[in-house]
Amino acid sequence: MSDATDLAERVRSGDLALHDLDDHADPATATEARRLVVARETDTDLDGVGATALDPADAVGTAVENMIGAIEIPLGVAGPLPVAGGATDDEHYLPIATTEGALVASVNRGCSILRAADGANARVTKRSMTRAPVFRVADVVEAEAVVSWVRENRDALRNAAEETTSHGELTEVTPYVVGDSVFLRFGYDTKDAMGMNMATIATRAASEVVEEQTTADLVALSGNLCTDKKPAAINAVEGRGRSVVADVTIPNEVVEDRLHATSDAIAEVNTRKNLVGSAKAGSLGFNAHAANVVAGVFLATGQDAAQVVEGANAITTVEAREDELYASVSLASLEVGTVGGGTKLPTQSAALSLLGVLGGGDPPGANADRLAEVIAAGALAGELSLLGALASRNLSSAHEELGR
Template sequence: MTEDNVDDLIRRVRDGDLRFHELEEHADADTAATARRRLVESDAGVDLDAVGAYGFPADRADANIENMIGAAQIPMGVAGPVTVHGGAVEGERYLPMATTEGALLASVNRGCSVIDAAGGATARVTKSGMTRAPVFRVDDVAEAEALVEWVRDNEDALREAAEATTSHGELTDVTPYVVGDSVFLRFRYDTKDAMGMNMATIATRAAAEEVEAATTASLIALSGNLCTDKKPAAINAVEGRGRSVTADVVIPRDTVEERLHTTPEAVAEVNTRKNLVGSAKAGSLGFNAHVANVVAAMFLATGQDAAQVVEGSNAITTAEVREDGLYVSVSLASLEVGTVGGGTKLPTQGEGLELLGVAGGGDPPGSNADALAECVAVGALAGELSLLAALGSRHLSSAHESLGR
């Protein structure tokens, strides 16, 4: 990159010879980003030196951003190590978390240490599948019924059309929903180690063309919002989307009392009255204390789609007193994660995945994404345990005060 090249791009944009988004067609990615940043600085009267001080070649972000001017840097830390007894991961792991919320890492770290003192947490992915649900228009309910019957009789043909678009994805089922003259078909795919939203969308387009060619239905929208992506939805809480994953642990009574300065009875009551009764009264879709905190921080650290925190944090936390101590679980119904594609290819996010030992495709396929889901669930469990205990011991505000937050 030379100053002359940057100045030339700026001049050509000013003269109307180039548009903002065309700079990469006439220069390397870093030169284009620099020219664009200086244009913005000049027009807005601001200094973007920190934004421009990014630590990777700009072309590494070609697939992730348009009109790049630099990078936003979020502080990244680790919680743990914590022992995970998962179906896809076994042993100690540091949990990478990127956040601007002070005290979050400290709280999750405390939860991790208590979990480890109890021998670690168990985690399992209980269901997986990425969904896309197009909506079709028919003339009346009789045609809707005919379409539903056709789908049930021709699922193999839909599977063949969908899977012809991908070398990895597999169509596992198609579920019809009828609302008047609208028919929604909720396609579910096994996308292996990819989060799979793009894969599911492309495959569903091919299947929808098969539906239109063989029936009287007309495709209105490739996404009919019954998928449901990046919006709170009961269907995701019930049917799942991405990975449905649960983590649990039994904490001995003496550990609860000595390390968390409270009792199993107090934690269980806080969980019932806050997470269950309080959430029900509020009409919440999530019955937890702050699962979104951990999901968001680990998503940012590992290159996941940050907007999918909406459904990724749709979780239920349970706590009960047992003879040997305190049982706590967190069940995340729709955690959409992947270890290949999207933001996972960015350098710092790739390192976050490497820290967990789940970067790239797994053997067997899908095992790395399962392992990532299990690690996120254990992190969420640690966060829930720590916050519930802080509330039970009435130490929440004093903890924030002592950390200066």
């Protein structure tokens, strides 16, 4: 094995490419050599990204390529957050990785409101990680024949898909026809895995059966009707990953004491801002800032950060009742897992352990359900806090006080 300096010189001389370094050294040495090359070529001090507790051996080949180090994000905690869910019934400290001052403080205030209201309810209402290949046919006559075959042969597709995985289950196949294109939206229960890779591999096997038994030709394994990492109404309607709802009823005196506004005022802010304002803007998310909690917990727990796009697909409802305030957050497409991917990295594993959801659940899928319920309750805490700040006109002063 060559040392990092020698390897860096070989890259600069053209003998090796940056991506070749992992074949010539252990992950730590290859990472250091790559950092030396990039630092010199860009005249940038990269010592900071190299000063990390993360062992490149834990990340290279599973979480990242061409590694040069790590970026650190401050990690805060909000809570305790009491959640009475279908999968969890406990208080949790919510880890939030963020660089946005005032965010953790705001969610923490929301958690105190939920505690004063005896906790939030939460339920996962649907599990369905999707992948939607697109096939070419000659015309609509062939398209109808393919759709008919799919509807009559779901067992054959299920068998082919489930042969590729020991845990995933094919739960639905929904066909869509656009001219000479046939889309098949496969939905899977992927248990405790987020499941995108699982769904892709299983769908490839099922697509081969479609090609063998019909006149359809596969054009792309993903036809964007899935829909992954892009704003899409289909995810808001049909869901993706986990659909999860959290709600709470808060006595009026708690609302006024903790949020410094009346229940009627908070309900009006939610209606005019989150519902009417979002509708006028053509938004797919009818909420105040659910993405803040989703993104913060995603970064802390090793989720796919780009799937915050779908995770922010949420509707917040608020109703002023006679003696209390009712509030809910419904996240249609929250894609989370407690095994695989970035969840295996040490700091992310620690955050999952903090939540009590690391690894596979018993029964399978229970830990990812718990994580989804906790995130939904955390989003609810964040919504209540921000709506209260707006209703009491304290938003700008809070940000000024906390450095924003």
